[in-house]
Amino acid sequence: MVYEGHGAPEEGSEPTGTGRTGWPLWEVFIRQRRGLSHTHAGSIHAPDAETALQNARDVYTRRSEGVSLWVVPSVAIVASDPDAAEEFFDPAADKAYRHPTFYTIPEEVGHM
């Protein structure tokens, strides 16, 4: 396949994760059109907030993808731990009574 390595990895070809990091990473959120929430589009590198906003605009809205942008330093994102996914999210699974389809309303009553 095209981008798969050919042969064994050359010595020193594995990144160590300790090299220089350059400009900080920012997460980009786009409001596709008025009335919708901002959703995550991707990330960019930029030295500061002003440049981050411009880079996000230049990279992620070239095809009219949005009408508003947020950029957030990636280090500011706090994420839930996949190891805690069961305790975080599974308890919601058995509470079908939270959903409207759980209830039976006679047809004669009409739309509710």
Add this chain to the structure above:
Amino acid sequence: MTGPERFQSILDEDGKIEPKDWMPDGYRKTLIRQIAQHAHSEVIGMQPEGNWIARAPSLHRKAILMAKVQDEAGHGLYLYSAAETLGVSRDELVDLLHRGKHKYSSIFNYPTLSWADIGAIGWLVDGAAITNQVMLTRCSYGPYSRAMVRICKEESFHQRQGYEILLTLVNGTAEQKAMAQDALDRWWWPALMMFGPHDADSTHSEQSTAWNIKRMSNDALRQQFVDMTVPQAQYLGLEIPDPDLSWNADTSHWDSGPIDWDEFWRVVKGDGPMNRERLEHKRKAWDDGAWVREAAEAYAAKHADQPRRVA
């Protein structure tokens, strides 16, 4: 469920692995290597086409080509971002490329010698890339798969514009048609080589397949590409430079002749027509920009206390 158990159960259900999930070290390394190579390829791929921006034969074509080369930069950027979710920095990956430790697709080590090459790259090189990338939209690593979805969406214009360039040439003067044929002659075999060695010689395939990174074999993808491309060449009235190319009624596929694997390995190992030039161009741009990157950081540090704007 333990991390390894969850990893396997996600793969079994054909689900997506996300950045914070536990993953085997080999999975992480394979992905970093593959995504980085893919990203480097997009970025190096800006050069052969960039070579014709200044000489595009019409302003209309100039605008399209600029937008296309810009897209390649964007695709490289999306891919580096995907790699960065695996705990490496873009700078480190770029540095490995600059030091010759990382490879990129060998196709970009061939020169663009006429305007028809811009057509051939769009049609054949992007066509081959799309064949591969459509498969990769289904790969198990979420960020890579999402980058592929975005890239495939943007890339569909690339192949069409390439074919349109050639269509214009074959309907033009004899000189233009000859230019188109010459481009096909030079790009056909390198395009087939893009799919990599035959399955029997493909060292990483088995593990990548088990991890749902690779969903189709090299030869299957190559065959898909040949089957798709032959009728397109026929429509153009151009001849594919393969005397062994023939329709196989039993398999309902096009059979093609042997690939020159010596050439393939020569170019992979750095002895292609443009290997040195591509890296030198890339390194020079990076070195020339060092003072800009540093200055921007210095400015940001000086003004860090200023309030951020609310969007």
Add this chain to the structure above:
Amino acid sequence: MTVISRDTLFAYVLRHGDDCLILSQRLGDLISRAPELEEDIALANIALDILGIGRLLLQYAGELEAEERSEDDLAFGRTEREFTNLLLVETPNGDFAHTMVRQYLFDAYQDLLWNRLVDSSDETIAGIAGKARKESRYHLRHSRSWVVRLGDGTAESNRRMQQALESVWRFTGEMFIDDEIDRAAAEAGFGVLPSSLSDAWNHEVTTTIETATLSRPDDSSIRTGGRDGRHSESIGPLLAEMQHMYRSFPGASW
């Protein structure tokens, strides 16, 4: 419309189209040579915007002529002496400091120009200006922020920016000189006098140069001639490259 004012209109539209075309040609060469991938993409956006406006202007210029030349005929079929762009936009690419200084000084000018031309008595010009001014406002934001950032960055970036300013400053005076075409265009209501943009440009540029901790070069030397087709030597190779296909394959379509 009289024949004379139609010629004036043609010349007026053409010169602004030439500015865009030549600058986009220079910018196109920078794609894949920027300091970071994000900036490659930003420069390509600027080049595409400016090329787009250039094409609209050349197409319109072509419609105004009796010969009805196409945008490509005008771009690829004229000689150095027939190009009427400002000298500033043809200055050869240097380092990123040069790119951004040239861009900033020109963006500041074009932004003012389009903001005035939206009121042009000529509907087509007004329409093009309406599209262009949104773009130039963004270009100005981008190049201004780079001028400030690099001027006020490191000692080296400050030195390079000052050097770039000194190098291109002599080409800025030409932007504000009124010639016969400008005067006739302003009088007819479809154009503006370049001299009338000078104060606002000076205010913008002086403020930014100060913020960037740079010094404004003196105005003792002003190079002119672009509007009359008297260019620097550097436009020759630019045109030779840009026009190569058109001239090598006369009459072919692409």
